[in-house]
Amino acid sequence: MADHRLSEKFDELSEKAKESADKLKESTEHEKDQMKADADAARERAAKSVERVKDSVDSAADKASAQWDDIRTKWKDHVEKLRSTIAEKREEHDIKTAERYADAAEDYALDAIWFAESAIEEAAAACIDAAYARQEAEELKASSS
Known part of the structure; x- marks a missing residue:
């Protein structure tokens, strides 16, 4: 049923938030140069996420x-x-x-x-x-x- 699929997607969101929180905690203990690399990597992940959202919205444009x-x-x-x-x-x-x-x-x-x-x-x-x-x-x- 559709509600199970939605529930699974929502669980994935929760897992992603936990993963991001763990990366943040780990990064704050790094040296400055490594933190800069971590920030660059996080921005790259965020940019890819924005593109995924854009692709998702674009593919469902007539419904969104x-x-x-x-x-x-x-x-x-x-x-x-x-x-x-x-x-x-x-x-x-x-x-x-x-x-x-x-x-x-x-x-x-x-x-x-x-x-x-x-x-x-x-x-x-x-x-x-x-x-x-x-x-x-x-x-x-x-x-x-």
Whole structure:
């Protein structure tokens, strides 16, 4: 049934979040150069994830709402602008600039976590709505027979 598939996908999301949290904890114990490499790798994974979302949205374009497409576009633009700003600040070396960069990077991380949390809650609601709709369709099908 569709609700089992959705539940499995939601479980995969939980596992991915745990894997990312483990990578974060591991990375924070690395030396600065390794942390930079970890950050580069994380950005590459995030970029691939954005492309997977884009491909998924594109393949279901006639089913996806324009509102979600707009959110995805705005989020991608936001991420690109912030990364550009962070990259520029990274080139500056004074302590105050480094502190502002750290603050901006932390704020960005919190924003990304908030966005992910919101997306998870929305995904959970969508899965439950889908399971309910499937159950209702099955009941209507059974009662019309």
